[in-house]
Amino acid sequence: MSVTTTVSRMSPAPEPAAPAVRRDAPRKWGSPVTYFVALLFVGVCVAPVLYIVLGGFRSNSQITTDPAGLPRPWVIGNYTGILKSNVFWGEFANSLIVAIASTVGIVAAGMMVSFVIARYDFKLKGAMYSLFAAGLMFPMVIAITPLYLVIKDLGLVDSLLGVIIPQIAFGLPTTVIILVPFLRAIPNELEEAAAIDGLGRLGFFFRMVLPLSLPGVVTVGILGFVGSWNNYILPLYILNTQANYTLPLGVQVFTSQYSTDTAKVLAFTSLAMLPALIFFSVFERRIVGGLTGAVKG
Numbered sequence: 001m002s003v004t005t006t007v008s009r010m011s012p013a014p015e016p017a018a019p020a021v022r023r024d025a026p027r028k029w030g031s032p033v034t035y036f037v038a039l040l041f042v043g044v045c046v047a048p049v050l051y052i053v054l055g056g057f058r059s060n061s062q063i064t065t066d067p068a069g070l071p072r073p074w075v076i077g078n079y080t081g082i083l084k085s086n087v088f089w090g091e092f093a094n095s096l097i098v099a100i101a102s103t104v105g106i107v108a109a110g111m112m113v114s115f116v117i118a119r120y121d122f123k124l125k126g127a128m129y130s131l132f133a134a135g136l137m138f139p140m141v142i143a144i145t146p147l148y149l150v151i152k153d154l155g156l157v158d159s160l161l162g163v164i165i166p167q168i169a170f171g172l173p174t175t176v177i178i179l180v181p182f183l184r185a186i187p188n189e190l191e192e193a194a195a196i197d198g199l200g201r202l203g204f205f206f207r208m209v210l211p212l213s214l215p216g217v218v219t220v221g222i223l224g225f226v227g228s229w230n231n232y233i234l235p236l237y238i239l240n241t242q243a244n245y246t247l248p249l250g251v252q253v254f255t256s257q258y259s260t261d262t263a264k265v266l267a268f269t270s271l272a273m274l275p276a277l278i279f280f281s282v283f284e285r286r287i288v289g290g291l292t293g294a295v296k297g
Contacts, residue, residue, distance in 0.1 A: 049277070056267030063262050078267035088271070090243065091250035095229055098163050098246055102228040105168035107221050110175030111213075115205060117176065118183035119191075129180070135173030140166070141233055148237050158240040167228050175220040182216040183209060222283045229276045247272040 055063060056078050057071040082088050116122075117129050140147070147166055148157075156162030186209065194204045210217070232248040239245055242253065254268045 049273075052266050052273075053270045055263060056270045058263050058266075060261060060263050075263065078264050079271065081264070082268050082271055087242070088250070088268070091245050091247045092275075094160060094244060095246040095248075098160055098167070098231075098235075099225050099228040101160075101164045102167040102171065103221050103224040105164065106171035106175055106224040107217060109168060110172050110179060110220060111210070111217065113172065114176050114179035114183055115209060118180045119186075129176070132173045132176040135170075136177065138173075140170050144233060144237055147234075151238060157238060158244060159238075160244060162238045163231075163235050163246070166234055167231060171220075171224045171227065174223060178220050179213060179216045182213040186212055218283070222280065226276050226280050229279075230273075 051068075054071060057074045057076065058069075059075050062069065062071065062075075113132075117125060151157055151162045151166070154162075156165070190208060191204055194208055199207065230248065231246075235246045235249050236252075239249060242250075245253065251269055251272050255265050258264050258268075
């Protein structure tokens with residue numbers, strides 16, 4: 001018997017290969033009832049918006065004859081007439097100023113307050129955080145009368161500043177609740193290393209804290225912008241002259257003036273809400289990511 005045959009008999013049998021793992025396994029779909037309910041909610045939310053937008057491309061006779069129909073033919077004059085109006089662009093500029101100023105104030109003040117609450121220990125720290133949390137349950141409608149008296153005493157009635165300052169104050173609770181978990185999640189070792197490198201508290205705040213908490217900052221900024229743009233009750237009480245009106249008030253005035261022209265009213269309403277819808281749609285993923293990070297933190 002040859003040596004090769006002897007070695008082959010003495011060597012152990014090879015082990016069977018492990019079964020290959022399928023990486024492209026199809027995902028399991030959820031219950032059809034879940035998707036049906038989700039689509040139902042989406043339809044309830046989207047249908048009114050589509051009706052308003054498409055209604056602006058119709059004539060009054062089309063709306064009267066077939067209220068739920070599509071534009072036949074498409075009437076573009078309703079939108080072009082509003083876009084040529086100086087009143088619309090003036091109200092658009094006022095809304096933009098109020099929204100940007102309120103957002104900057106909400107983010108800046110909320111970031112500083114959240115940094116102190118999250119990173120430092122002091123007396124009444126828990127009470128301060130609880131106070132901001134309680135602010136989530138305190139709507140602006142309840143405080144509108146005393147708030148108006150305060151703004152009147154400050155001489156800010158019928159001015160955009162009289163709208164911006166209260167919006168910053170009422171936007172702080174949401175900002176603090178979202179940002180504090182982000183700032184608490186930053187390791188203390190990172191702050192100690194920054195102190196060894198010669199960074200003070202302000203240097204650590206601007207160079208380390210802001211970049212690390214950017215998802216939360218973007219989230220509160222988006223929420224602040226959309227909330228300021230859509231705010232109606234506060235400008236209604238504070239602003240008196242049409243030159244200072246924001247778009248939500250402009251929609252009310254336009255509806256009163258053109259109450260018989262339904263198509264034009266729908267076109268004005270579409271243009272008024274379109275910037276907030278686009279802004280929210282573009283940054284929707286950042287909002288979800290920021291809120292997820294806040295919950296994990």
